[in-house]
Amino acid sequence: MGLRIGVYVCHCGVNIAATVDVEAVTRFALGLPSVAIARDYTYMCSDPGQALIKEDIKKFGLTKVVVASCSPMMHEPTFRGTIQEAGLNPYCLEMANIREQCSWVHEEEEEATRKAIQLVAAAVDKAFLLEPLEERRVAVTSAALVIGGGIAGMQAALDIANAGFQVYLVEKEPRLGGHLAQLDKTFPTLEPVAPLLAEEIREVEGHPNIDLLTSAEVIGLEGYIGNFKVNVTDQATIRELKVGTILVATGYDLFDARLKPEYGYGIYEKVITGLEFERLVSLSGSRKFWVNGKEPQDVLFIQCVGSRDKSVGQEYCSRICCMYTAKQALLVKEMLPQARVTVLYMDVRAYGKGFEEFYDQVRGEGVLYRRGNPSEIYKNGKRLIVRVEDTLLGEPVQLEADLVVLATGITPRRDSPKIANLLKLPRSPDGFFMEAHPKLRPVDTVTEGIYLAGCCQGPKDIPDTVTQAKAAAASAMIPLCQGQVKVEAVTSIIDEELCSGCGICAEMCVYDALSLHERKGVMTINEVLCKGCGACAAACPSKAIKLSHFTPAQILAQVDALV
């Protein structure tokens, strides 16, 4: 069967058609050798548009397809799928970008149309030389790595393990539990943390599918989705783990209250953080507590310390402080009914299930909420003075206190640049690890096979953390369930006749895909690792490397058509 090419020119609504004379482009394409059919259509990517291509492939016996539309970044996967469904090899598609590279950047219709014609001509000439490529699949290592043994990491590890896969759970500290282990009770149910956590830890430690590595750190990563090799050290030894997917649940650090010197944290021992308060009440068995041997009479809580605060580079809301403060204020009221308990706030954000009801309960128990974020703490004799404007009265006041609790916010872990670098994870402007898409891919990362859970992605409370952990675990299990993953069909090919084995290509390759074949004395390529970037082909002094789908002959044909 001879070469028969179909050309499809997209209007993209008015995006292309308003600037480019799409009919003229189509007429031109029809006149090109081997072009069996050329059409234009409002939206080529729409279902009817794709149906048009599929029908033509059958009707005209097309062997190659050229789509003149948007960037291949946008719809190359779409149209590859289209022609594959009609029985063609997906690599028998060539795209001419007449939107981003033509209609969007030119105003003159005549000029834009001429350029679109040239781009189509070049695509058709390349299409002559396109060769079918084989899409390959590789087997997936049936195990997952979970980094971080807080509540997110533990939950994710349990879900994956319960589904029947091997899990390596790596925790930096000697014990599991993360920040949760430092809390006394949860909001809004006031459930004691200790039994809850003990149960979770017991399950993890006893699970036959979980290999627990505590006091351990990930120090090296290579490979790709389906086949990662991870080096983990416990300081004494280095262990190499082979896993198919990786789940990152490294948690957070608390905001350092010393960065807001106006509150005197670190100077006054009666100014403490929320986490220190947890320890104070949990030591006392939640019955009573003392500050310097005395029951405090006036306890003040300050919200938003290191949250929503550009002056310390923390623009975001930490999401947990409103409710943990409400919880702690209530605990004080329960333990010391005589104490005056005041929460100084700027907004109360009670958005979660049962939160507003809990906030009502706390106020009902006699906790006073005064609107105004304090500006300064100093001392008058032995008592602390908190300077704040009661913004509802419109009056600055100086409140005396025996104990001040700072609701310090959540920050990215101080070692997150290191982890980001190791796992090649981008971070969002707030410093947390960035999800692949905020709406549709909230637990994926841009690196295939690596997923996020918990506060390493952004502040969240326990239910949200566990929800995300379960979601990330489910995503991380998809490749494990499939048992194999697709790998790039566009790869470099080495001509062993021409290769001198000099190794320049291996130096250029960022994927470590090239190595010297000891016996043959020439370079060989690992087609699974190769991402088809072409750096080696450009660098090879002997012109021994060719990149499939972008061969010199194909590129020169395109250039010839353009000039």
Place this chain on the structure above:
Amino acid sequence: MEGQNLAQAYRLFECIQCGRCTGGCPMSLKTRFNIRRLIYEALVDEDMDLQSKEVLWDCSTCATCTLRCPKGLDPTDMVIGMRSILVDGGRIPPTIRDALKSLAIRGNPLTMAREERADWAEGLGVKEISEGAEVLYFVGCSPSYDPRVQKVAKAMVQAFKKAEVEFGILGNEEVCCGSEARRMGETGLFEMLREMNLETLERYPVELVVTTSPHCYNAFQNEYQGLNLKVQHYTQFVAGLINEGRLPLSKEVRRIVTYQDPCFLGKQNKIFEEPRKILRSIPGLELRELDRSRERSLCCEGGGGRMWAEGTNPEERLAHTRVQEAMDLGAEVLATACPFCLLTLEDAAKTVAGEGGIQVMDIMELVVEAL
């Protein structure tokens, strides 16, 4: 319309009314000046009447509100903008008017003659910068004319000579840096003074400008766009001299000293260590810290034109509080590093402690005692 214009100019729509500005404002301790409320009024009241707001002259532009604002707004600048409107409308306290007039005519706010600016240096053998020197000592208005602050300038000269610093002064060519003019709402006058100083400074190829006042330092460092000279406050420069061993402090000064952080040095420019480093280098001197120090220091009320305006509550003075705090600490000397702090605190010390009570001194005066 005024409110709307201010809201646009100072990004007031971004304010979340948290109250940190007013809660930290030293004036809110003693007057009805409420900066958060001013922001809110500007937002909601299109016809905001500034003319009746006498409290606007209470602000000492210490900038605590700006530093504490969690949304990166600059309420201090808004007050200055509001004052500009008052100045344009001619509604200003007579003492402020006189200071501004003197600045425009004589280049200083103290109604002193231009040609008497360098009189304090007579007989001290101080070079004019036109004769060439590495360091330009920018004296400032109060140290040039005020008999109390002249002592600080003279101490500076004594220390520089001891350390063999190659320095000179601008003499009668020096004019006010304009910091206070800007803060009293006279932006045009500030720009004129800046232009004059920039022109003068361009003529002399010095390596470094050293100022007596944190206010001059702040203006040069942060408000003189186009100034390509290295500028230091004297505490930075002198701490450097001590570090390099160029200024040996050999005599014991057996005194208990506490230190007032000037707002324009500490809060606004984060120079906290150098003044303390100098004090600690003086043998025999015991430095005690005030509870409210460094970022939490209490303003003396001398900035933002307040040297020439009493404000709406002249009876209560924060300087009195400060002197009392220093006395409670058992300090014999309340030291500072700013001409305005020196004058306001000394004034307060006379009332609170009387003659023979706590002494208010500039750090430089303690340094020369140790020479």
